[in-house]
Amino acid sequence: MVSWLRVCLVMVLGPCSLWAGEESFLGVERSRIAAILERGYNLDLEVEGEIAELAAEFPGSPVPSLMEAGYLYWVQNYLKWDETMKVRFEEKAEVALEVAKAYLAENEGDADAQFAVGMVELMQVIYYVDHHRWWAAFWKTRSSLKTMRRLAAEYPDYHDAKLPLGMQNCYLSRPPAYLKPLAFLMRFKGDWELGLRYMREARDGGLFCRTDAGYYLAEIWIELEGDKRAARDELAKLVERFPGNLKFQARLAELDRGLGKQVEARERALEVLGDERLAAFPAIEGEALTTLLWSSLASQALELAVETADRVEVFLDEFPEGEGSQEWAAYVRAEAVLGLGDREKAVKIWREVAKGDDADAAKEAKRRLAEEVRD
Incomplete structure (x- = not known):
């Protein structure tokens, strides 16, 4: 099952600059981040080494620690049953949060720095929700979403901040059973139409988060609306762009099966396997x-x-x-x-x-x- 919180994690792998015309995000070239992201989305197993090189080259930026923690989250998520990897993620997320907060303390007016802190906190929230640690998730969620709301209000073109807000509104307007404990603690009634609008704006106007918005919009269609066709249309675009992403390929195969396209599902699953x-x-x-x-x-x-x-x-x-x-x-x-x-x-x-x-x-x-x- 997909949590609206999980979507926020992938943005830490690709935080974006507030203004499209800027060449860097928190001191690191956007083109450099984009190149690593491209490899990451195609599940290039050498990408961790690229992140290490980034850390050596930009020791004063929070970007490398953000990307490392995000990478470890997805590795432990895909492995699922590797306890060692879970511990590694928890430790690296704490380091990433400390680095991001320190950077923000020296750059209080920097919107990207605020975004970075909010993203690390949401990364931790995702992990807590995955493991049903509701109280810890609740407190982290409050502070991180507050940051995203402020960014979206002050900077209407900061579309990446709208992604977690879109997921929050969609999933808490129609909370599935596994999210009801958190929905109860948050006392928040989401707005379905506003959530969809935020998701589309993040998908169409975001920088590094547009891939994630497309993926989770597909999950919203299938999980909350039951629209298999709309979900497949969204995911097919991502598979075309990132043919090396086994997660996208496997999910598309299952959506094809649900739509009765059994031969297509069979052949795609065989390719993944x-x-x-x-x-x-x-x-x-x-x-x-x-x-x-x-x-x-x-x-x-x-x-x-x-x-x-x-x-x-x-x-x-x-x-x-x-x-x-x-x-x-x-x-x-x-x-x-x-x-x-x-x-x-x-x-x-x-x-x-x-x-x-x-x-x-x-x-x-x-x-x-x-x-x-x-x-």
Whole structure:
């Protein structure tokens, strides 16, 4: 699930200069930041080294520490189950906040410096929400959003500040269950139309945050509005621009599957799973395997469905916290082997699934067994 808070993080990877005509952001050339961002969005695993070089070259700027903390957040988010990486992120985020505050103390009237502090705080909020640390998230949210509101009010063209405000208004006007604890603490009723306007302005008029605005606008359409077509249209633009981003590719494959484009979903998921970088991102692998499992079955690629069910089970053995379940993988295998002509084997598998721990899969397996008995 997507939190409106999570969107704020990616901006720390690419904070923007207030005025498009300026050549630098907090002392670092915008073109230099943009080049690193381009590589980062395409999941270039060497980008951490680029950030280290930036830190050595610009020791007085908060930009390198912001980018390092943001990079570590996404790495720990994609890895999900790596506790060491989580600790690294928490430590680097604290360092980034100290650096940003120190810079702001010496440059109080600098809007970009204010933005940087707000972004580090929101980065921490995202992490707290991911781990259900609601009280810590609440206090950080209050101060950081206050900064963004002030920037948006004082500088109407500072479109990057509108991105977190857009997410706040959209998600708190229609809060999903996982955000209700924070919504209760904030006592804020979002404005849906205002949120969409802010999102579009960030997407169309932002500098380094326009990619993130497009991605999370797609998530808003699917999660809060149920509009799969609008979500896919937004995401397809990002995939065209950043073909190396496995997260974007995997998400687009799943949206295609939801729209009934099973062959397209299957082929895109296969492309993601064939990428040599995938081993570094198990969460993305789990998403792509789930899409491939169901799209293979729906597109009648039955032998591939059986093979994918095997892969899903192996994946879940290694990452039990991953998406899906052993029972659903077995359920799909049964459907596939039935289509391949082995009714006896399919029935045997369904009987095992019906006794499994996944209640939904067990219910569906029982339904299929009843149908086979009637036939």
